[in-house]
Amino acid sequence: MDRRVDRGQATRQHLIEVATELFADRGYEGTSIEAVLERAGVSRGSLYHHFPGKERLFEAVVEAVHTRVGEATLAAATASGATEAHGLLKAAELAWIRLAGDAVVRRILLIDAPTVLGWRRWRAIEEQYGLGMLKTVLQEAADAGRVPAQLVEPFAHILLAAGNEMALVIALADDVAAAQTTAEAAVEEFLNRMLQPTESENTET
Amino acid sequence: MDRRVDRGQATRQHLIEVATELFADRGYEGTSIEAVLERAGVSRGSLYHHFPGKERLFEAVVEAVHTRVGEATLAAATASGATEAHGLLKAAELAWIRLAGDAVVRRILLIDAPTVLGWRRWRAIEEQYGLGMLKTVLQEAADAGRVPAQLVEPFAHILLAAGNEMALVIALADDVAAAQTTAEAAVEEFLNRMLQPTESENTET
């Protein structure tokens, strides 16, 4: 094996860690490559050797954070012991809301990522993590007749958006504890309503 | 009166219009002040005389667009002839979704604004327009016993987020027409569920 490559990977990893801190703290635009280089103690050439540009460095950071969050959320859902859709979703959403209290997750994933990576690429990544899981669980709910089958896709988007919004509201509330309590109650009721058996009628205009 | 001031306001307005086009087309970062100056036929000094910086120019654009959209949405809701919460919300959400098909609205309001202005300021503006209206209507629904009173606030956020998400999904879908149809059905069902009379029980784990 090549010791040079190991050293390179260590540098790369180190850059991602440093960049994660700075991006979370100052945002993407507010973070200069210069600042990353200085704090990481790495030269320009080295950084550009590992990443084709600032945007790709950011993308690497996003993926790293997303992976961490995805694992944690999945673990929480599993740990809840729930097996049916409602329980799983509740556990996952609440876990997600708590994770989003972290400035790293909030700023990088919720605020900057869609703009920097562009909505399409951002959504592709989401698909791979949160949205994919939501769809799976919702499909299960659809099979149980709790959600119209053709609405699985849009409902998954709505659940995702609602979770993100709740996370942001909590994170930036004046009284975080109170907001947390309220939001959890709201999520609970929201999921109850979204997963109710569809005996619904047409409320035509 | 002073004709100079009129001229100044005209210049200011013209800058906002030109900037709106460019921001919508190329995004905030992709739009240079230089480009705005050139297309507007205005000098640097003049622009900086009217706006303290690029960000404040963007903010002026955001407010202008938001005002337009707010008026249009309100008009659609009124025109629907609905008087109760469900009808009003449905009309407003559908109108909003259609408006968000416009690249100006989508790129400026949905994509760039939260990042450029920061989530807090962005939310303050939203509060003044869309979110404020949603809360009012939801409060009405709460009075009719269709929504728990203490959940009016979080539900308003969820409705807002869901509407924005649907708008984005449609705008960037491969088959826009199909996505539009699906999304409208989803919004319809979503609102039905969110505004159902709360005879609900505790679905404890």
Next chain:
DNA sequence: CTATAAACCGACTATCGGTTTGTCAACGGG
């Protein structure tokens, strides 16, 4: 006519993302 101030102009600066050229040390075939 003169003083004043709003509107406007354009050269200049600092910063920042990205490029290019170059150095060095580790690897591996002969």
Next chain:
DNA sequence: CCCGTTGACAAACCGATAGTCGGTTTATAG
């Protein structure tokens, strides 16, 4: 053991861009 190759890193440099600043024009007031 030698030497060409390759990965990692270094640093001078470039173009673009947001923002600044002293100066000029122009219309109004006294």
